[in-house]
Amino acid sequence: MARAFIGDMAYSLGATRYELAESAAAGRLCSSPDDLLAAGFARHHVCPPGDGSYDLARGATDRLPLNDGVDAIVYNTCLPQNGSIGDLAAWEATGDVKHLMEFPAGHLQTDLGLDTAVVFGLTQQGCTGMLGALRLADALLASEPEWERVLCVSADRFPPGARYEQSYNVISDGAAACLVTARPAPGTRGLRLVATHQITNGGLHTASDDESVGTFFSYVPLLVRQTLARAGLTTADIDWVVPQNTNRHAWRIVAGLLGIDHERVWQRTLPDVAHAISADNIINLSSLLESAELRPGQRILLAMAGHGLNWQATVVEVTA
Amino acid sequence: MSGRVVVTGADGYIGRRVAARFLADTDTRLVLTVRAADRAELDAKTARLLPELGPAADGRVEVLPADLTHEAPLAAVTGDVTAVVHSAARTAFDVSRPVAERVNVDGTRRVADFAARCPALERLVLLSTLVSAGLRTGPVPETALVGEAENANHYEWSKAAGERLVAAEFPDLPLSVARLSTIVADDDRGAVTQYNVFHNTLKMFFYGLMTVMPGLPHTRLYLATAAFTSAAVVRLASADAPTGVYHLAPTAGQALPLTDVMDTAFDVFGEDPAFRRRRLLRPEFCDDATFRHLLAAADGLRGSPAAGALRTVAPFAEQMFHPKEFTNDRLREAWPGMPTPAGLPLVAATCRSLVATRWGRQGADAGPVRAGSTS
Incomplete structure (x- = not known):
């Protein structure tokens, strides 16, 4: 099977940068700053109030050359709740589940003018989801011969009140995006x-x-x-x-x-x-x-x- | 054996079983010493110990306090002492050097000093460990330690130092050094009432908290039961058994390659539905450098229970990179009818017991101390 190529890539991080001691003092960490420093961490990035995972996704995708469009978007989130950016207050007020299905990939399609892109969502691969997106993009390009480019996106923001430490690792809110292409993209490392x-x-x-x-x-x-x-x-x-x-x-x-x-x-x-x-x-x-x-x-x-x-x-x- | 036998550390795991074996196999009277800060603690320990020894202890056992860190700890022992079994020790692999020296070296000197003043003494049996050999590799005979070797931890060092001290400072004592194997179960049925590095390592594997095994796959483990060990000690305390060094262990050929032990353990773990469902992988063997990285990582995870557990098994792990071939010719000669070690079936039985009780947290039956079957 012909294999696709990773082309342009970009990422974005939560806009507020904290030193370990700051986050420890704010209760965002479990381990001591000294232990985490010994583990190799020094600081991390957290979204300020009002910024969501979709903002992170846009922060990454806006840095990619998307003027030529894409054939598909594979949008991954580690936290399933980041797979919908609907108004939870509206859901609670109305009981209407469509507020739980406001998909960020659809927003991305519209906001970036990728009108013909087919949209896929991945939400059950944990932190490995971006590699899952690459795999899916590769398979899509192999199975859809007329397709040329797939946009892979991963975006997660921890909810307010979350601890930013998982399995003794310091977490940052962040997103990444890359183009997977059927042929090497001009001007990029193949x-x-x-x-x-x-x-x-x-x-x-x-x-x-x-x-x-x-x-x-x-x-x-x-x-x-x-x-x-x-x-x-x-x-x-x-x-x-x-x-x-x-x-x-x-x-x-x-x-x-x-x-x-x-x-x-x-x-x-x-x-x-x-x-x-x-x-x-x-x-x-x-x-x-x-x-x-x-x-x-x-x-x-x-x-x-x-x-x-x-x-x-x-x-x-x-x-x- | 007509006189009295002193057993130090008689409320310890091995001490209790040695006492029980003496009561079962001989008609000797026993002086059992326990560490007690005051009368109340002595009474409490006595009240626990005597029922465990059962009716055989009636009229044959005296329990006395003895703290080996004090001068003349056995001064209260009177009468014709024909044998002393020195079982008391700090046996944790992570014991500090000062504590190991105070209890296991200086304390042994005090016991030897007492023994030297017993005119009817026929035997002083010093309980030591196979790993008093330190980080040597290759054949280890049943002889006094020759030359220096590095040690993996202060416990090993202290037991080697104790052996040397008694041999050097008390050359006229009728000394037998009993080097013990790793005791994995009470007897061949696999029940476990005292947990050590063997059990704690398996526990970490069972729960997926550690998935690499430090050591060489072919390193042989010398495993034994408490029943075997206590029977051997009683045998060596007899005047019939020549003095000298003994390995209370299987032969090198009977000792179990680490990889076989791991395979057996995981075969047994796999019988447990909950374990099977979690699809934990068999651990890979790692080299010393890689294990040190694991320990370095653990050092930085002070909030991690698994890291804490790893630190407790680490002091022994280095031995897994230093394969040894212990002989037991002297023991077999001194102990006609010595039982054959159970080998992997013992490992399997022990693992089944560990899994069934979830390492003692479910349905552990302490029960009375039995002399136990040795075959």
């Missing part, structure tokens, strides 16, 4: 999708933070091996790993289990961005692209773990 693989373990849907952390170290190596096997590759074929922004020790451990040089793990946005939910891969991949470290022929492994529990990985190859 990143061909090679393989995507997902593991879901619904038996762990109520996993505690500690169970989520514990299973990370068994399921992520399994995920990586199975993903690479699907691509006919081994860990030796991977030049870079672009993971989520989790505890800085986590991928040292996984790299040790997989025999991957940790120097090849690109997690450089961790201190300043924190775990921006499903947007992490795009954020770290953007950082890697900006670094000028990439060379044609290199292969990059994008990996994510998320609630559900879900684990998902994508291999991309630098083609130009």
